[in-house]
Amino acid sequence: MTRYVIGRLVMAIPVIFGILFITFALARLIPGDPCRAILGEKATDIVCDKFIRDKGLDQPIPVQFGVYLGDIFSGDFGTSLRTKQAVTEIIIERLPQTIELTIAAMLFASLFGIVLGMIAAYWANTKVDVAMMIGANIGVSMPVFWLGLMLAYLFALVLKDTPFWLPPSGRLTPGITLDNLTAVWGISADNGLYPVVTFLSNLTLLNALLTGNWPAFFDAIKHLILPAVALGTIPMSIIARMTRSSLLEVLGLDYIRTARAKGLREAVVIFRHAMANAMLPVVTVIGLSLGSLLSGAVLTETIFGLSGVGRVMYESITARDYGVVQGFVVVIALIYLFANLIVDLSYAVLDPRIRLS
Amino acid sequence: MTAPPPSALKKTLDALVPRGSSLWADTLRNIVHRRSAIVGAAMLFCLIVVAIFAPIIATHDPEKVLLGVEDVTRRMPPCIHLLGCPADQPQHLMGTDGNVRDFFSRMVYGSRLSLQIGFSTVVFAIVVGGLLIGSVAGYAGGWVDNLLMRIMDVILAFPYLLLAIAIVTVLGPGLINALLAIGIISIPIYARVVRSSVLSIKEMDFVLADRSIGVPPARILFRRILPNALTPLIVQGTLGIATAILDAAALSFLGLGAQPPTPEWGLMLSEERNQVFSAPHLVFFPGLAIMITVLSFNLLGDGLRDALDPRLRR
Numbered sequence A: 001m002t003r004y005v006i007g008r009l010v011m012a013i014p015v016i017f018g019i020l021f022i023t024f025a026l027a028r029l030i031p032g033d034p035c036r037a038i039l040g041e042k043a044t045d046i047v048c049d050k051f052i053r054d055k056g057l058d059q060p061i062p063v064q065f066g067v068y069l070g071d072i073f074s075g076d077f078g079t080s081l082r083t084k085q086a087v088t089e090i091i092i093e094r095l096p097q098t099i100e101l102t103i104a105a106m107l108f109a110s111l112f113g114i115v116l117g118m119i120a121a122y123w124a125n126t127k128v129d130v131a132m133m134i135g136a137n138i139g140v141s142m143p144v145f146w147l148g149l150m151l152a153y154l155f156a157l158v159l160k161d162t163p164f165w166l167p168p169s170g171r172l173t174p175g176i177t178l179d180n181l182t183a184v185w186g187i188s189a190d191n192g193l194y195p196v197v198t199f200l201s202n203l204t205l206l207n208a209l210l211t212g213n214w215p216a217f218f219d220a221i222k223h224l225i226l227p228a229v230a231l232g233t234i235p236m237s238i239i240a241r242m243t244r245s246s247l248l249e250v251l252g253l254d255y256i257r258t259a260r261a262k263g264l265r266e267a268v269v270i271f272r273h274a275m276a277n278a279m280l281p282v283v284t285v286i287g288l289s290l291g292s293l294l295s296g297a298v299l300t301e302t303i304f305g306l307s308g309v310g311r312v313m314y315e316s317i318t319a320r321d322y323g324v325v326q327g328f329v330v331v332i333a334l335i336y337l338f339a340n341l342i343v344d345l346s347y348a349v350l351d352p353r354i355r356l357s
Numbered sequence B: 001m002t003a004p005p006p007s008a009l010k011k012t013l014d015a016l017v018p019r020g021s022s023l024w025a026d027t028l029r030n031i032v033h034r035r036s037a038i039v040g041a042a043m044l045f046c047l048i049v050v051a052i053f054a055p056i057i058a059t060h061d062p063e064k065v066l067l068g069v070e071d072v073t074r075r076m077p078p079c080i081h082l083l084g085c086p087a088d089q090p091q092h093l094m095g096t097d098g099n100v101r102d103f104f105s106r107m108v109y110g111s112r113l114s115l116q117i118g119f120s121t122v123v124f125a126i127v128v129g130g131l132l133i134g135s136v137a138g139y140a141g142g143w144v145d146n147l148l149m150r151i152m153d154v155i156l157a158f159p160y161l162l163l164a165i166a167i168v169t170v171l172g173p174g175l176i177n178a179l180l181a182i183g184i185i186s187i188p189i190y191a192r193v194v195r196s197s198v199l200s201i202k203e204m205d206f207v208l209a210d211r212s213i214g215v216p217p218a219r220i221l222f223r224r225i226l227p228n229a230l231t232p233l234i235v236q237g238t239l240g241i242a243t244a245i246l247d248a249a250a251l252s253f254l255g256l257g258a259q260p261p262t263p264e265w266g267l268m269l270s271e272e273r274n275q276v277f278s279a280p281h282l283v284f285f286p287g288l289a290i291m292i293t294v295l296s297f298n299l300l301g302d303g304l305r306d307a308l309d310p311r312l313r314r
Helices: A002-028 A034-039 A045-054 A061-073 A087-122 A127-140 A144-158 A194-201 A204-211 A214-251 A254-261 A266-304 A309-318 A322-350 A352-356 B006-016 B023-032 B035-052 B103-140 B142-156 B160-171 B175-201 B205-212 B217-253 B265-271 B281-308
Strands: none
Touching (some): A002 B142, A002 B160, A087 A204, A087 A309, A087 A322, A127 A214, A144 A266, A144 B217, A144 B281, A204 A214, A266 A309, A309 A322, A322 B160, B023 B281, B035 B281, B142 B175, B160 B217, B175 B217
16 A cells, blocks of 8 residues: 555656646747747847846756746745736635635535436436436536526526525625634734635635634625536536446446345445445546646636636736746646545555555 | 359358458447437538538628628627518527627638537647557557656646646637647547557557568558557547537637637637626527537547447447
8 A cells, every 4th residue: 555655656756847847848938039028029138138137048948947946846936927926925815716616616516426427327228317418418518618607697697586596706795804814813924824824714615614704604605606516517427427337337246236135225235335336437537527627717717707726827818927827837737636646546545456456 | 963053152152151341330330329429420410511501501791790781789689580570670690799790600600610620639639649659659669658658647637728728828829829739738648549559459460460571660550550549549539529629619718719800609709708698699609509519529429439349339
């Protein structure tokens, strides 16, 4: 087991370097003069010379890569050209929003996906199954941004004045505010924990929960439903299909027949015996869907006016603020990599064959 | 004893020997029995017809601003005379958009772009990823294989759309750059698919026979191994077109893909997205069209996989 874990961790190292190299190379591949691409066409030669010296762009490429690696490992992702803010600061401010959205979407996708998949598998080849699978096929073919807009139209406009009304944008209703955890816990800016607490403070739901601010908590949940459903629909469909096929395969095995033959209740057969073995491929799919969730977050946040990573990326792209885009691409790719690592390690827990091999 | 006439002999032999069937004939027979594949193929056929005959089907020039030409205004709701729209109003099947252009004609022309986007990116990714990287990695093995596949791992380590966004940000917005970005991020999938097929086929007896009589490696790879590795590539390619269309629409939606006034569905949706509460049809139709196109490729791909993969055949 330990060898397996260490092996997987060692294998991740070259991939991390690869990710960092690609993001480094991308910024160097900007066609034309890097100074004028970043500072604008009107930058004078003197300004550009200074810019190139300051950024170390006159150094050999391996030296530049070394400096870049050093910066990244010390948590310095550069500064935004647009707002002059440190990219790390922007990450601490915006990433929590995206994490909340991604987790909410993941919960929605996993919960509904597994339940729908189980229903389809249990009633395989009936009308219920056919309807579910048609639904899953449609779900997987829907553009996230379109679904988001249609949900907003339905729940914010058509269902207005009904109990089903949901807000189409924003994270909290104007007027409802949250206290900053750093202020509540009395942590000053020079404290080493300050960035961590600020990060936690920006997790709206966690903040409301920790400060006991229930109106804000329920308001935040209400604002999170539509984006999470929009973002989670594609993964939900994939998870449902995978659960169905995986469970169908397991239900055909001999040990299930034995379990039924010895008179176990159907619920025990399905939930304890069949699902335990059918979950492995489902866990893989859930892990892999994190990639589409993080990508989809860029689109979903743009639609629902959430100021997370997606929104900041969108704004930075339109302003050609490469530093910020690069910083966020690195952070998200690393999150994705570690999530996949956790999925791989969870196999070892779920499947003794992997643990023992 | 007299010998039977040759025609009679042939008949007897035909009856005794099972008729050989090609992979394609077999596949076609299988596909016909897959309802999802048939539905997918039928939807795709309709889309291709619309794309080919777009100039005939479209009622207006998709880029022509009709303000002052006809009695129309911005974002008019659909007006269909058959469904009771007053005859004195000009007919616009899906209304007009924010720039007073006929929305239906733009939708029709959009199908051309969508199909071109899907096919071109996947062909690019198959040629570069599958036929070059995957086949060479699988056939050469050793450090070449290791190096190429680790590079593929790194590309796969990025959430796919995010890398595309990063690439287009660097190359500059535009449809061609967006397609290039989507093509690049799809390369690893095809490289892996072809590599794994090549790995198993290169150990087969007929390849060994070729090697033993001194057939050059490139000829063995491209003439003997690759044709046998096509099946999973076709399935993956069909499903890949669906993903490519979705991604291209997403990039256009973010302003990184097709640029105005191109009638591209993702871009059309993006242009009107702030009007979702006042003119929902302008958001509804492009999204629906993207969904139908993607769905048709998904259904066809699923059906092809079931038909081509003997392990799934029941």
